[in-house]
Amino acid sequence: MPEGHTIHRAAQDQRPMLVGKRIAATSPQGRFAEGALRIDGQVCTAIEALGKHLLYQFEGGDHLHIHLGLAGRIYRNVQPADPPRDVVRIRMESVSHVIDITGPAVCEILTADDLTAFRMKYGPDLLAEPDEPDRAIARIRKSRAPIATLLMNQQVISGIGNIYRTEILWLMGLNPFARGCDVPEDTLQRLWTEMRSLMQIGVTYNSIITNGELPAAGQDIQERVNIYAEEACPTCESAVEVTKISARTLYYCARCQGV
Ligand SMILES: [Zn+2]
Incomplete structure (x- = not known):
């Protein structure tokens, strides 16, 4: 189980790869095809870490919520990337980079309302700016x-x-x-x-x-x-x-x- 700092580091590392860029989203594994379609073609506007959760914000107001759990992994590559392996739950591509996520415990779309409820459920993040x-x-x-x-x-x-x-x-x-x-x-x-x-x-x-x-x-x-x-x-x-x-x-x- 990754501790919180690894998720913050993952968010920090992915920001220059995705934020401000239009994202092509697919689910090579097929299990997240509908969710990927929701964010496909949108600009990623922010990536936030909240405890062990990663939240990718998109211009339409939806968020992709990822919790890696014990088995989840994030793979980062530069374009042009190899075709995805068929275990990839979601692939996000910008002009410059490709992010593949495999085996997450949670991979879902949160609407703005869902996100408010989600935030209420969790205690404040130690690394939030400003902290509370x-x-x-x-x-x-x-x-x-x-x-x-x-x-x-x-x-x-x-x-x-x-x-x-x-x-x-x-x-x-x-x-x-x-x-x-x-x-x-x-x-x-x-x-x-x-x-x-x-x-x-x-x-x-x-x-x-x-x-x-x-x-x-x-x-x-x-x-x-x-x-x-x-x-x-x-x-x-x-x-x-x-x-x-x-x-x-x-x-x-x-x-x-x-x-
Ligand atoms: Zn002692």
Whole structure:
């Protein structure tokens, strides 16, 4: 499952390829033929990431909504591109580029009204411009659920995946089992700001980097974390504890996080 920064990066990478250009849309696989026809021949006016969702806006007011899920992939090519493979759910072609999407969990057209309802369903995106932390913080402060559960709840905040959840809680020295309503508001403000800057780093390097060691130009960019899937806490050298919370593995340092 891609974390939110990869979807923002995908949106950023595709904008110069599609936005402001007239798009030829087809469904080589056939399963999205009707949807492709709706946007075929229209100018793509924006590409937005909302949490793990991609929204391609078209001049007529429709949006193509993509959620890649576990198996979905986006392939980008320059024109002239090879003919699509028959597993491609949707192909979007501009004069300069071709985007093929295979195996998405969601591929649908949202009207302007659908989109309004869709936005109401999800918590604010960490990387939105401008960002709106207040809505997320209010939801956390109202809940008795553990903060580690709330951070992964896309109806509270959009975009935090499992690795970022572990890392931000450790960086903040926060007990993952603390109830949302017990976490002070200024702590949540700092959490939002810190998480936002970690995800901006994630978009820039297209990789999760939470330990402050930013790669130099030309260096291999791989994940750089503090305690996710690590054995010892880098601060106190205690053994890192492992548990499942919200059905996903959480790592924490009992000593540094006051558990
Ligand atoms: Zn520790």
